[in-house]
Amino acid sequence: MKNRPMVLLFFSVFLGIIIYLSRIWLLFLLLPILAIFHPIQQFPRFQKVFSFLLFTLFFSLGFIRTAQVLAPLTYIQSNIEEGEIIQFRGELYKKDVKESGITYYLRDVISEGECLGNVIYYPSEDYASLGSILSLSGSVTYFESARNEGGFDAKTYYYSQNIYLKMEEVSGEEVLTSGNVIWEQLFQLQQRIKQVEVLSLPQEEGGLLAAITVGDRGEMDEEVKNLFANVGISHIIAVSGLHVSVVGMGLYRLLRRRRHIASSAICAGIIVVLYGVMCGNSVSTIRAVGMFLLSLTALVLLCDYDACTAIFVMASFLLLKNPFYLYHISFQLSFVIVLGVVSVASPLGNAYDVHCRLRWEKTHKKSKGRRWKKNRKERLIRSLIVSICIQLCSLPMILWHFYTIPLYSLLLNLILLPLIGILLGCGLFAGFVGALFPIPIAILKLLFLPSHWILYFYEMLSSLVSKLPYCSLAVGRPNLYLLLFYYSALLLLARYLVHIARTRLLYSMKLEDEYGRSYSPLPARYQRCIVIVMVCLLLLPVLFFIRKPEDFEIAMLDVGQGDGIYLQDGMGGNYFIDGGSTSDSNVGTRVILPFFKYRGIQAIDNWYVTHPDLDHISGLIEVLDSGYDVKRITVAKYIIRNDNFTQLIEAAENNGTEVFVADVGDTWKDEEKGHEFLLQAIYAGNEAELEDANANSLVLYLAYDDFEGVFTGDIGSEQESVIISNIDKIKNIDFLKVAHHGSNYSSSEAWCEFVDPTVAFCSVGEKNRYGHPGIEAVSRLENTGAKIYYTKDAGELMLSYVEHRIIVKEMVR
Known part of the structure; x- marks a missing residue:
């Protein structure tokens, strides 16, 4: 400290x-205690x-x-209705x-004298320069928050960037002031480089290279993106420390050959800042550029760089810029990885x-x-x-x-990461040359040839790895307390190994530590402890595979206009029952599979x-x-x-189902530990x-034990009558899946009175x-006294049965 x-x-x-966001005002009372017991107590009085x-x-x-950042959000929630037309600038x-169109991001938006934070909207064409002040109405x-477990949480994602509103049906667009020439030129340069890369390489490779070199994912193939995420190398797509260090340090060393340290550092720093701005100034880019500038300083x-x-300087800077970065995935991943390198990886290396x-x-x-020098084997082991x-x-x-463990990512990163410097260097050089000079496409293809070979190797190897068994293991989102325990154990084990190495070094050199203590040779038991600690380090990830058995649960996913119901038998x-939608053409990949990953569900039994x-x-x-x-x-x-x-049958056959x-x-x-789970077909058509x-x-x-429910599909009143006349045990049930999304032609009065459910779920x-x-159908159901839940209002619906009590949780509310 x-x-x-x-x-x-x-x-x-x-x-x-944290105190402001959690509204725990009583923590202010802890400040005097912190003042007494804080680590600064070890300092001299002045310090x-x-x-x-x-x-x-x-x-x-x-x-x-x-408080400043949250003020616009508080005003919006109190004074602006969804769908309201407002004038703003x-x-x-x-x-x-992107292929689908262009998105404009406005900051410091003002409407009727009040600040609304940042806003996005979708113009029909690119009509303004970056830095321009725009006036319009919309x-x-x-x-929306995530409507299903594992779903995309747009609210958290955009709030973490201070973007509180999306404007639609925009009109009256007017440019009030001219923009920033440097920003706009950098943006245009980024677009020209992207176009050159897309034209000079096969489409999926051009879009991938544009994402890697200039941070533009507009042309990136979705299949390639999913492939890289599946095998655990998606981090190479984000412009971060790896990219900035390759570009910045490469440039600095090149300039250092002919220039003074200060002039080389200034030139390299300016170019890296401009590169970061061109790449979009994402959280990871700002962090990487900032740390690079500190290293140059x-x-x-002539100071030691720590x-x-x-990392803590940049974390403080970013949080003061936008406290909501705490919830941003790039902030969390970027800083955790860098802290891991500083506190665990480098010390153990x-x-x-x-x-x-x-x-x-x-x-x-x-x-x-003679002096010791690492050989190839030692360098490889250290890496x-x-x-x-x-x-x-x-x-x-x-x-x-992401809820999954890419099992082969370690090996894949060891093979692929050494090539990223060549890929970046060749890609950026060819991209800048093609963007700045009128060069024939044939020559550009030759310049991009090394990039093409490397990208082809990336895709080929990733594709091969993705076909290996257990390539990506879905273990679900871990418990927060498990995360804290994991990191605590990891740091303690790493610190212990570093302490042992330091002890051995001080003893071998006959030195004392900063407290004047000398060290003796390590006993044999310490040698055994080292092995045990190393094994514990490697086995720490096993914690995430240890999951307590899930309790009985019914989860009705919000699939839009359709049905999708998950059952856990305890x-x-x-x-799973059904699983489709007419309002979401990709409901399988957007809703169902992310739900399985979030829950850590490896397979569906039936x-x-x-x-x-x-x-x-x-x-x-899907x-x-x-x-x-x-x-x-x-x-x-x-x-x-x-x-x-x-x-459906063809897809099942191809999958071996x-x-x-x-x-x-x-x-x-199924029966186990005093519980009984039963599913029975009571109607199979006519x-x-x-x-x-x-x-x-x-x-x-x-x-399930004394809990009873019925899942009805899309039957109508005639089929309900047939079931009533043949099946008596569904009378006065606990749970009902409302037939045919609540159609008036289902849920007849006789059916509702007969089943008389306590709780009813309606997917609509x-x-x-x-x-x-x-x-009419809703009225008939309500007359039974049933509590009815709708996915259109509550998102995913979850029902559990604990100690003879029905507990319903709503995802959105």
Whole structure:
């Protein structure tokens, strides 16, 4: 703490932000206690007073800055209705160009004299320069929170960038002031480089290279992006420390050959800042550029550069700029990885160097005048140690945000990362040449040839790895307390190994530490402890695979206009009913698969298909096409065998999934530890109605201990009457899945009175063209006294049954 005061200042800022965001005003009472027991107590009196004043100052800055950033959001929530038309103006600070169109980002937006923070909207064309002040009017749209577990949380994502509103139906666009010439020229240069790369390389490679070199993902192929994420190398796409160090240090060393240190550092610093601005000034880019500038400053001033101090300086700067960066994925991943390098990877790499040096000195005692130098094997092992440590540090954050462990990412990164310098250098050189000079496309293709070979190798190797068994293991989002325990254990184990290495070094050199203590040779038991600690380090990730058995649960996903229901039997069995949507064409990849990853569901034991309408099977087909492990699909005996059904069967066959045809009375049962789970087909269609897919829906009866429920598919009132007349045990049930999304032609009065549910779930899309749920059907259900929940209002619905009590949780509310 004495040597790194920025650590104290960072935690002062951090504490101020957390106290304001959590509204825990009573923590102010803890400040006198912190003043007494804080580590600054070890300082001399003057330093103690000065440090406490700094702590108070930066705590106040964090607290006040958070209040300033939240003020526009508070005003918006209190005074502006969604859909309201407002007149506003703001500064254009970012443009995002994609195939689908262009997005404008405005900051410091003012409407009727009040600040609204930052805003985004979608103009029909690019008509303004960066830095321009724009005036326009538009309809206010709020950002939504994630509607399903594992889904994209637009609200948190945009709020973390101080973007509180999205404007639609924009009109009256007017440019009030001219823009910043440098910003606009850098943006145009970025676009020209992207165009050159896309034209000179195959489409997926051009878009990938543009993302790697200039941070523009507008032309990047979605399949390539998913492939890299699946195998654990997506970090090379984000412009961060790796890119800035390659560009910045390469440029500095080149300039250093002919220039003075100061002039070389100034030139390199200016160019790296401009490069960061051109790449979009993302959180990771700002952090990397800032740390690079601090390293250059240390070189010029002939000071030692401390990466730990630099990371806390940039963290404090970014949090004071925007306290909501705490929730930004780039901030979390970037700083955790850099801190991991500083606090774990580098110290353990240095500890290995000490071990190698002492081993060499022991075997070369008589070799006077010779000095130890790492050989190839030692350099390779050190790189492996550092890479493993970085993976161990980043793993919890990857699991927190992506829910999967890319099993082969360590090996893949060791092979691919050494090529990133060549890729960046060749790609940027060819891109700048093509953007600045009128060069024939044939010559440009020759200049991009090294980049093409490297990218082809990246894609080929990633594709091969993705086909290996257990390439990506879905273990789910870890518990927050488990994350804290993991990082604490990792730091303690790493510190212990570093302490052992330091002890050995001091003993070998007959030196004393800073407290005047001398050291004796390590006993044999310490040698065994080292092995045990190293094994514990490598086994730490096993913690994330240890999961307590899930309790019984029904989860109705918000798939829009469609159905998708997950069942957990409380004994490790995973079941799913339907899974499709007509309002979301990619519901399988956008909703269902992310839900499985979030929950850590490795496979579905039985997937029940009520009928083959697309709003019930479109997502299932996507899941099968992705190669996800679905052990069995169950369909009704009289299911309509239309084109959708044929497509489903083909997808199942290609995935190696068994298809089972169920008839009335077929039962699936599981028993364990005093609990019994049962699913039974109580309706499987009618041979006389082979033209009506809804009428031939598979209807399932569920029993878990004394809890009972019915899943109805899209049956109508006629099928309800048939079931009532044949099945008596569904009377007065606990749970009902409302038939046909709440259609007036289902949920008849006789049916509602007969089943008389305690709780009913209705899967229905907002503002759907069918008018679901019908007013009459809702009225009939409400007359039974049932509590009805709708996915259009609450997002994902989760029902659990604990100690004979029904507990319902809503994702959105």
